[in-house]
Amino acid sequence: MARAVTPARKSINTAAAWTVALIIFFPILWTILTSFKPEPVAVASPPVFLNFDWSFENYETVIQQRGYGQFFWNSMVIAFGSTILGMIIAIPSAWAMAFVHGKRTKDLLMWMLSTKMMPAAGVLVPIYLIAVYFKILDTRFLLTIVLMLMNLPIIIWMLYTYFREIPVDILEAARMDGASLTNEILYVLTPMAVPGIASTLLLNVILAWNESFWTLNLTAFNAAPLTKFIAGFSSPQGLFYAKLSAASVMAFLPIMILGWFSQKQLVRGLTFGAVK
Amino acid sequence: MATQASRSAARLMVSPSVILLFIWMAVPLGMVIYYSFRRYRLLNPERAGWNGWSNYSSFVFSPDFGGALVNTLILVLGVLIITVVLGILIALLIDQPIWGQGPVRILVISPFFIMPPVSALVWKNMFFNPSNGLFGELFKYLGMRPFDFLGQAPLGSIVTIVAWEWLPFATLILLTALQSLDSEQLEAAEMDGAPVLKRFWYIILPHMSRSITVVILIQTIFLLGIFGEILVTTAGGPGTASTTLPFLIFKEALLDFDVGTAAAGGVVAVILANIVAIFLMKAIGKNLD
Numbered sequence: 286m287a288r289a290v291t292p293a294r295k296s297i298n299t300a301a302a303w304t305v306a307l308i309i310f311f312p313i314l315w316t317i318l319t320s321f322k323p324e325p326v327a328v329a330s331p332p333v334f335l336n337f338d339w340s341f342e343n344y345e346t347v348i349q350q351r352g353y354g355q356f357f358w359n360s361m362v363i364a365f366g367s368t369i370l371g372m373i374i375a376i377p378s379a380w381a382m383a384f385v386h387g388k389r390t391k392d393l394l395m396w397m398l399s400t401k402m403m404p405a406a407g408v409l410v411p412i413y414l415i416a417v418y419f420k421i422l423d424t425r426f427l428l429t430i431v432l433m434l435m436n437l438p439i440i441i442w443m444l445y446t447y448f449r450e451i452p453v454d455i456l457e458a459a460r461m462d463g464a465s466l467t468n469e470i471l472y473v474l475t476p477m478a479v480p481g482i483a484s485t486l487l488l489n490v491i492l493a494w495n496e497s498f499w500t501l502n503l504t505a506f507n508a509a510p511l512t513k514f515i516a517g518f519s520s521p522q523g524l525f526y527a528k529l530s531a532a533s534v535m536a537f538l539p540i541m542i543l544g545w546f547s548q549k550q551l552v553r554g555l556t557f558g559a560v561k
Numbered sequence: 562m563a564t565q566a567s568r569s570a571a572r573l574m575v576s577p578s579v580i581l582l583f584i585w586m587a588v589p590l591g592m593v594i595y596y597s598f599r600r601y602r603l604l605n606p607e608r609a610g611w612n613g614w615s616n617y618s619s620f621v622f623s624p625d626f627g628g629a630l631v632n633t634l635i636l637v638l639g640v641l642i643i644t645v646v647l648g649i650l651i652a653l654l655i656d657q658p659i660w661g662q663g664p665v666r667i668l669v670i671s672p673f674f675i676m677p678p679v680s681a682l683v684w685k686n687m688f689f690n691p692s693n694g695l696f697g698e699l700f701k702y703l704g705m706r707p708f709d710f711l712g713q714a715p716l717g718s719i720v721t722i723v724a725w726e727w728l729p730f731a732t733l734i735l736l737t738a739l740q741s742l743d744s745e746q747l748e749a750a751e752m753d754g755a756p757v758l759k760r761f762w763y764i765i766l767p768h769m770s771r772s773i774t775v776v777i778l779i780q781t782i783f784l785l786g787i788f789g790e791i792l793v794t795t796a797g798g799p800g801t802a803s804t805t806l807p808f809l810i811f812k813e814a815l816l817d818f819d820v821g822t823a824a825a826g827g828v829v830a831v832i833l834a835n836i837v838a839i840f841l842m843k844a845i846g847k848n849l850d
Contacts, residue, residue, distance in 0.1 A: 306668035309729070310668040385567055405786050407719065410827055519685075521678060530683075537674065537675045542813070544671075
């Protein structure tokens, strides 16, 4: 809706929009600032904004004394493992539903989505008991499988809405020109499918990274990802704001930057294609 | 192009997902229903047996259940109202011609990518804490006594945290909807002398209505499961002042080790979620083709 407005009007709007944006962003900014402060400065009254001795000390402490590395590795394995496994299962399904569109495809998709409506708390007890029975509680294997199943409907839906947009006519044209099936897949379909696959991957890694019902309830230490690491700061322990901030920044920064690149896909993915 | 052969190939490609999702849905659901009629405490498992409806009655008639239901409703409705109203206003503001729309969008969307335990602990310690938090400082600066947010208004504080997490989602979706609005229609209305409020009420709001529905329904599904924020801030307290339905089930299962009652609570949660889901499926199904 780009409309012409007077420069004065535009200045006022700009000031208002930036003010709102900075207020919303402020808790994140404050966390980043605090992570560079010495502990006493982090709780100083009145609060100190920029004028302090910046240091990476808190980051060093968190990495060396709190074992950040293992939690980070668990998060990586669980988030990427569950997403990639989900993609391997979902791509053929979404592909088939998009290109061989039968009468029941829509019902099938709706049914898949309905599994997403199952409240996690509702099935906490059975999943917990199954994990205890198979002795896989607190393993990365369990978390990878659970998060894969949890996000599988979203992955299939997102891929489906992307694949549906690939024009079938192009396939027929390629076939008329004598392209073999291999060439068809390699040179015609793959280039058109890759952007959709990439954004599905990105969004689901973000969702899995931040998932905090199953990761908190099914892990103790061995498979504990960053959500559990941060939750460990929930009981006060002397001066800890600066260390909490450093740990928080290390938990959210990589995924937030990934998220900035995926905001368009986020709308599409999380609304199951209903808003584009 | 759908021949018989390609149809059976398609069925083969779809079946792994269908089978997995079916197991993922049916097995836990079957188990949760089974255990909801069993007496089963993890601490003395030998006293197991059929228990009739008493798990349900002890869950539903426990003094905590009514409170948890009300708290869940307050949490969901509170967050929905805040995020939708503010989301519309912020989307309208950002959609205006401004300098730096890209960076503004990035700043506004950022909280959505913060994992729940992080946002909850940052708010709890660095903002809500009466002695060291920024709000406490602000109160002191204004000459007022610091207010213990999580102690005095636990549910309101959690609503604030969760609304901050979900405001970006609502804003982003409503902004996307707004940007697809045909500007000629608005300009015509403007030329005809329609005042701002009327243009909003009769053109912009109807155009956004579908997106607003989608925002409400999708957020509801996620908000019904809010857990991490409560665990690390109040742990459901003080007392049961901020215990929601998912948190109550968690307490029964993993703190009191009462599998039977927790399972009955799980069945209740599944039923409630399904009532919401029916509306969601209808709304999304309409937009599918």
